[in-house]
Structures are given as C-alpha cells and as structure tokens.
Amino acid sequence: MKFSQTLFFLLYVTIVFAQPPIQLIPQPVSVQPQSGVFTLTKSTTIHYNQADGRAVAEMLSQQLNVPTGFGLSAKEGKSGKIQLNLNATPNSQLGGEGYTLDASSKAVVITANRPAGLFYGIQTLTQLLPKEIGSKKVVTATWTLPAVKITDYPRFGWRGIMLDVSRNFFTKTEVKQYIDQLAKLKYNTFHWHLTDDNGWRIEIKSLPKLTEVGAWRVPRAGHFGDRADPKPGEPATSGGFYTQDDIREIVAYAQVRNVTIVPEIDVPGHSMAALAAYPELSCTKAPVTVNPGTPFSEWYGNGTFKMKVENTLNPSDENVYAFLDKVFTEVAALFPNPYIHVGGDECYKGYWANDPGCQALMKQLNIRHVEDLQGYFMSRVEKILTAKGKKLLGWDEILEGGISPGATVMSWRGIKGGIEAAHAGHNVVMTPSTFAYLDYNQGDPTIDPPIYASLRTQKSYSYEPVPDGVDAKYILGGQGNLWTEQIPTLRYAEYMTYPRAWALSEVFWSPKTVKNWPDFVQRMESHFDRADVAQINYSRAIYDPIIRTNIKDGKLQLEMAGEIPGLDMYYTIDDTMPDQFSTKYSQPVNLPDGPITLRVATYRSGKPIGHLITLKRDDLQKRVGRF
Known part of the structure; x- marks a missing residue:
C-alpha cells in the first residue's frame, strides 16, 4: 500500500471510529452507523413536504434555535438539509408512529406515514446531537451528528x-x-x-x-x-x-x-x-x-x-x-x-x-x-x-x-x-x-x-x-x-x-x-x-450497592451486589470510613458478633461514585431475608 493510500485509510478509520457512540433511549428497531457526520449550521434549511408536517418542523426549528442561536425557520419544500417527509403511500412497517432517519454528511431525511412518526423522528435527531442541545440558553458547541440509518416503530400502542x-x-x-x-x-x-x-x-x-x-x-x-x-x-x-x-x-x-x-x-x-x-x-x-x-x-x-x-x-x-x-x-x-x-x-x-x-x-x-x-x-x-x-x-x-x-x-x-x-x-x-x-x-x-x-x-x-x-x-x-x-x-x-x-x-x-x-x-x-x-x-x-443479610450456621452473613457492571464495593466494620484501600467485597462475609457498624462505599475506575451507606447491626439484622 502506498503512503498516500495508507494515510487516506488512517484518516477514514479515524473519522468513522472517532465518532461518539450512538446513545439513544429508547433503543430503535434498527441502527446502522455510516461514515461521516452531518453538521448543523446557521445556513441549515428545514423543509417539510406536506402541510401536515409543518407543526413538527416548526417545533424542531424552535428546539434547535434555543441552544444554537441560529434562528432557523421551517419552510415547505423538498430539498432541506433537514427534510421531513410524509409518505404519499404509507409504509406498512412503520404504522402510525414509526419513522426512518437517514443522516449523511449532506442531509438528514426523516420519513414517516403520519406527523406522529415525524415527531418521534425529531426526538431521535436531537438525541444524536451533542448534549448541549438541551440547554435553555445559547451555548457554543460543535453541532454535529453521526451519519446513520435508523428504522424505528413502537412495540406497544x-x-x-x-x-x-x-x-x-x-x-x-x-x-x-x-x-x-x-x-x-x-x-x-x-x-x-x-x-x-x-x-x-x-x-x-x-x-x-x-x-x-x-x-x-x-x-x-x-x-x-x-x-x-x-x-x-x-x-x-x-x-x-x-x-x-x-x-x-x-x-x-x-x-x-x-x-x-x-x-x-x-x-x-x-x-x-x-x-x-x-x-x-x-x-x-x-x-x-x-x-x-x-x-x-x-x-x-x-x-x-x-x-x-x-x-x-x-x-x-x-x-x-x-x-x-x-x-x-x-x-x-x-x-x-x-x-x-x-x-x-x-x-x-x-x-x-x-x-x-x-x-x-x-x-x-x-x-x-x-x-x-x-x-x-x-x-x-x-x-x-x-x-x-x-x-x-x-x-x-x-x-x-x-x-x-x-x-x-x-x-x-x-x-x-x-x-x-x-x-x-x-x-x-x-x-x-x-x-x-x-x-x-x-x-x-x-x-x-x-x-x-x-x-x-x-x-x-x-x-x-x-x-x-x-x-x-x-x-x-x-x-x-x-x-x-x-x-x-x-x-x-x-x-x-x-x-x-x-x-x-x-x-x-x-x-x-x-x-x-x-x-x-x-x-x-x-x-x-x-x-x-x-x-x-x-x-x-444505580451506583449504590444492594445490601442483603441472611443467617448461616448461626452467624449473620453479609451479601452485596452491584446493580450495574463495573462497581467495586469497599467496606469497613471497625468504625472507620471506607475508601478504595479498605476491604474490597468479593464474596459473602460472616460478620462478627458485637455492636458493629457496616459502612460501604462504591467506586468505579478508582473514583468514588455512590452514596456512603451506613448500617448498624440492628439494621443488618432486620434485613435478614429481605431486599
């Protein structure tokens, strides 16, 4: 491979794989990442192809204008950089609330059978933009979204x-x-x-x-x-x-x-x-x-x-x-x-x-x-x-x-x-x-x-x-x-x-x-x-541990679990404050007799992340068989 080809390949890989991950809630039916990004600017046009799409298009422009300050307006047409299209012939897969979203470096096209589908499409569009899109005032940001093809419709009505x-x-x-x-x-x-x-x-x-x-x-x-x-x-x-x-x-x-x-x-x-x-x-x-x-x-x-x-x-x-x-x-x-x-x-x-x-x-x-x-x-x-x-x-x-x-x-x-x-x-x-x-x-x-x-x-x-x-x-x-x-x-x-x-x-x-x-x-x-x-x-x-107790061989036993992956749980029972150098929980622990107090702190990647939880022995005893 020639040097120029190698450089082009590395640039392509950098552009494609350096994009932030697509983090949508709720998860669409189908998400297919593409290469490139779409950039929202002051000159971006928002068009809708039928009059029934006007209200959604205007809502999108208002939603984009608050944080960007761009002053975008929605107009009827078929060539917008952001194009909202209602199908002349309904797509039976999409139903009344589904949509498709096709974003490339050139344009974003959202297509639906009904305005409800367009509305849900623009919710996905705004989630693809940087988090600053939710700001209540004008902020400086790079307003890009990843190129992607999405097909989406709800499971339940x-x-x-x-x-x-x-x-x-x-x-x-x-x-x-x-x-x-x-x-x-x-x-x-x-x-x-x-x-x-x-x-x-x-x-x-x-x-x-x-x-x-x-x-x-x-x-x-x-x-x-x-x-x-x-x-x-x-x-x-x-x-x-x-x-x-x-x-x-x-x-x-x-x-x-x-x-x-x-x-x-x-x-x-x-x-x-x-x-x-x-x-x-x-x-x-x-x-x-x-x-x-x-x-x-x-x-x-x-x-x-x-x-x-x-x-x-x-x-x-x-x-x-x-x-x-x-x-x-x-x-x-x-x-x-x-x-x-x-x-x-x-x-x-x-x-x-x-x-x-x-x-x-x-x-x-x-x-x-x-x-x-x-x-x-x-x-x-x-x-x-x-x-x-x-x-x-x-x-x-x-x-x-x-x-x-x-x-x-x-x-x-x-x-x-x-x-x-x-x-x-x-x-x-x-x-x-x-x-x-x-x-x-x-x-x-x-x-x-x-x-x-x-x-x-x-x-x-x-x-x-x-x-x-x-x-x-x-x-x-x-x-x-x-x-x-x-x-x-x-x-x-x-x-x-x-x-x-x-x-x-x-x-x-x-x-x-x-x-x-x-x-x-x-x-x-x-x-x-x-x-x-x-x-x-x-x-x-979600960053706090799930703390349970039971009785085993006449002893009070402590069990802990994390709700999300990657949590480390550190605990003390000697009246000291726990940190990442305290005892790390890995398996059920038989607690000693006496007026102990359990303190638990959660960490992830070496950093504290959850609440400090403090439980006296009586509290631990009350949890036997619960939670």
Missing part, C-alpha cells in the same frame, strides 16, 4: 406515565413541563390522576363546591401519612385546581406532542375530597375534611384495610349517580381521548355493610356479598360513560363483581389481574407495582426518604409486559405510575421518575430482542449528562 396531582398539586406550567419530558422519550399517554382523598383538582362548573372546598386542605409539614388532623376552624389554604381553560390548554399542549391525556376521577373509594364538598353522597352523611396526610386508615399487611374516616360514595343513593353524570359530562367534553379512568381501587366497604340503603339494594339485586355492590356501581358508571361516548378504564379491582366486555383493565396489583382480564377478553394496560411504581425507593432505603417498598431501575428494565400464556393482542401496552404522597415538588418528581422512566420507555417502545441491560447502562449514563444540561433531576441510586 399504549406507552404511559401517570402523575398524581391530588396528593400534591402541580401547576399548569409544571404539568406541561413534565409532559414535554415524557414526549421526548416517546411516551404517548399521560394518565392524569385528578381526584383523591387529598384534593379535587378539576373544575366542574355544575358542582362548584368540588373546587371551592375539595381542592383545599389545611397546611401541614412533615411525612405524609403521619401528619396531625385539622383543628376546628383551621383555614384550608393549601392546594389548587385546574380551571377548564387550564385543562384545554394542557390537552392542546399535549396533543401537539402526540400525547393523549387520560383523566382519572377515582370512585367509589378515594373520594374524601368530593365528600368534603358534598357529604350527603356518603353513607353516614357525616362531615369530613380534605385529608392533609393524616393516618386515616389501618392496613393489615395482606392487602386488607379499614378506613377510620369514610371516603366512599354510597352506591345505593341515586343522587350519587346524578352527581357522577354531571362530573363525567364536563370531563368528557374536556378530554377528546376515548377513555375516562374511574379508579375503582382500594374501596373500603365497611360503611356499605352497615348502611340500610345498601342492605336494601343488595336484597333487591339478590346479592349476598357487599363486595358485589362495587360491580353494580361500576356498571352504572359505565352506562354514564357510554352515554358520553367514552370507554371505562379502571384499576384491576374493577374485575371484582364483574364488568362489561368493553371495559379496559389497568393491572397494578402485580400481573395477576392483567392475566385474568386478558383471558376474559378485556384489553389490558400492564402497570404492576412490582415493576412500574415510580414512587418506590430506587436504592438503599437508608438514603432516600422512606416509603413502603423499593424498585430498582434494573428491575423496571427487566419487565416484560406480555405474560406467558396471554394473547398479546389484549395487551395495549404499559405504564409507569408516580403517586405523590412523598413528592411535593416537580424537581423531586423528576428525581423519582428518572432513570426508571427511561428504562420503561424502552420496555414499551423497543423490540424485546434489543433489550440489553449493560448496553442500556451506557446509554443511561450518557442521558445523565444530557439531563444535567437540560436541568432535569434524576436519581443516581
């Missing part, structure tokens, strides 16, 4: 995240910000939990007391669930609600980002805020207040519980159904999607059992068990929704007492309810708490504020939404749920959402065959850097 705004209220601006983040991850459903015991958040004009009274509670600090009861005459000043104009604005904002909003009005239980406004709709008709986070129930560890305060609508009272007709009439007019979520979960029936009206209704219906009244209640609610042109969607408890064939089930108590519903021919959204509850602790429970369960990112990533033996046609998709009892701010909502929502986005979008945890970890860490630039909060719990 329902890719959702639920946000609970009852336990803690989030402003209109915050909700839009949260939706915007989800859309960039190719989520297409925002489940909006609008009502519960702790606040009614949606204006119902025909029932003004729902927000005049039900949207407000007495201010309380401290751990939710342990707070003091309201005092007589204490003003209720904490809370808020969305006007119907707010709702329309948020719905329109989401629609532009191809996100469908599914509202939830949680009935017949979880209705304390509604009963604070209209106590006559309960069995006892006793006055109640919007709950500020007091312990108003007793849980017995096996899924059963008792309410200390009534929070359930009376299924035997016709006024309840007149009330719900008014509520759902106004809700249905605000949300254009086919579904209204009606809750149906954790409905305590003790007050029903003691109510003469409920007993008379049971006799009239010829039912022996009070639990069956929920089936009657839900059938009445479904008739109301059907009259509004809506479909009933509820948590898996709606299966108890029977539901119509057209009802859709959201399986949260593990996967059992989803399996049962699918076998009965119901459509199902899989959202089991064991994989998808984003309010659970993400790492060691001694680090984050306490909550009753934990869920690591790796476990969320491992989830398979289609259970064995279930016909996949009944599984609409899946969803992560963020309950907000312990989440008072958007910043902390982000912390709890990410990186687990990154993991779930890949579960719901990407082909099952491309899932690879070590590969995802690399991409996740690149998205940590992107989130830092975009000022989005996230948890770094």
